[in-house]
Amino acid sequence: MKAYALLGGPTNLWPADIQARFRKAQKNGDLIVGVDRGSLFLEEMRIIPDLALGDFDSLHSNDLARIEKNVKDIRYSNPVKDWTDSELMLRTVFKDYGVSEVYIFGATGGRIDHFLVNLLMILNPAVREFANKICIIDQQNMLRFYNPGKYLIPREDYSYVSFAALTAIKNFNILGARYELKNYSGDYPRVFSSNEFLPGKNNCEISFEKGIVAAIYAKDVDRFHNLA
C-alpha cells in the first residue's frame, strides 16, 4: 500500500491532474491522507481521506465537523509541539500504516516557512530511514530524497534534475550527467542546480558517504501560466 497525502499549500501549484491521481489511488486501495487544510481540500473534491492529521485551527467549525463525521482516523496535533504536522504525517503513515511510499502534494509555495518545514522534515532523525520512500510533487517539480549510498537516478518526465545537499555532506559524486561532480565534501547545504541527463541515457548516478541529498526534478512553465 502506498500513501497519497494532501497538505494545505496553495492549490494553484497542484499538478493539473491531482483529482485523477487521488481517485485512482483510492480505487487501488492506497491510503488517502489529508493534513490540516488539505483534509478540507480533499473533501471539496469529494474524496474522503482515510486519515486526517493536524491542529485544524485554521478551519471553520462546520468544516471541521464535516471532516470529523466522515474521516475514520483523525489525529489531532498540538499547536505547541515538537513535531510538525507533516512530520507527524510521515511517522503515522510509515510506522502505523506501514506504507511502502508516500506521495505528497500541496507541500510547496505560499509561506516559505511552511515550505521549508515540508522540505526539511526529511532531516528529522526519526523519519530519515524513510527518506527514499518520500516524494513531493507540484505543478513543475518533483523531489526525491536519499540517505548515504550509491543510486541510479532514473530519467523522468522533466527537463532538469538538480541535486541538493540538505546537510553537511561527504564525498558526493554525480556521474553520467551533463555536469559531473567528483568527491565534493562540504559542511553546509548546497544546491548543484540545472543539471541534465545525457542524450540517450535513461539515468545518472549519485553517491555519497554522509548527509542527505534531494533530487529536484523540474520543468519550466510558460511565464504567464499562473497569470492566466
Add this chain to the structure above:
Amino acid sequence: MKAYALLGGPTNLWPADIQARFRKAQKNGDLIVGVDRGSLFLEEMRIIPDLALGDFDSLHSNDLARIEKNVKDIRYSNPVKDWTDSELMLRTVFKDYGVSEVYIFGATGGRIDHFLVNLLMILNPAVREFANKICIIDQQNMLRFYNPGKYLIPREDYSYVSFAALTAIKNFNILGARYELKNYSGDYPRVFSSNEFLPGKNNCEISFEKGIVAAIYAKDVDRFHNLA
C-alpha cells in the same frame, strides 16, 4: 546606496507594488539590478537597470540586444560555473558597488532548484559576511539573514515570524516571542515555524554562537488569491 535586484522567478509572486518600489529606488539613486530574465522584466516595466548579470541564454536575441543597448554595466556569466548568477550578483553589488543593502525580488516560487539556489547562496563563504545586508521579498514573505551574534528582530508588517537554522547551529535562543527556544544545538538545518511577536512588543531577540539563521516573515493570503 542600496541595491534593488530583480531575478527571473515567477512574476505572479511579486509584491503588488513592485513597479513603484523600483521607480522610487531609481529616483533615490539606488542601484537597479537585473539578473538574467529579471533584466527583461525590468525593461518591460520601462525601468532600465544600472547593472545586468546572467548567462541570458533563455532570452530571445532581440531582447538581449535591447538590454545590451540600454544597460551600462553588463556581466556575462558562464553557464558552467562555480558561482550561480545570484551569487555573482551579491559579490558584484557588495564588492564592486559597495552597496549598504540589497533587496531581492523574483527569487522565490517556480522551480525549486532555483529557489534553493537563491536561498542557500547566503551560505557561500565569500558572501556570508554580507548576510545581514540581504533581504528577499515576495508577495507574502520577507527573509533576512544573520551571522552568529545577538539580535533584536523588529516587528514588521507581517503576521508571523519563523526562524530557520540553515546550517548546523550552536546554542540558538529565541526570546520574548510566543514560542521561546533555549540553547538549541543541532547538526542539520531546521525550521522553527509559525512563531509570533508578543502582543504590545515591537521585537523579539535571537542569539546563537555558530551557523546562519534566516528570519522568515510571512503573512497568509486568501487561498484563492492566486487563482483570480
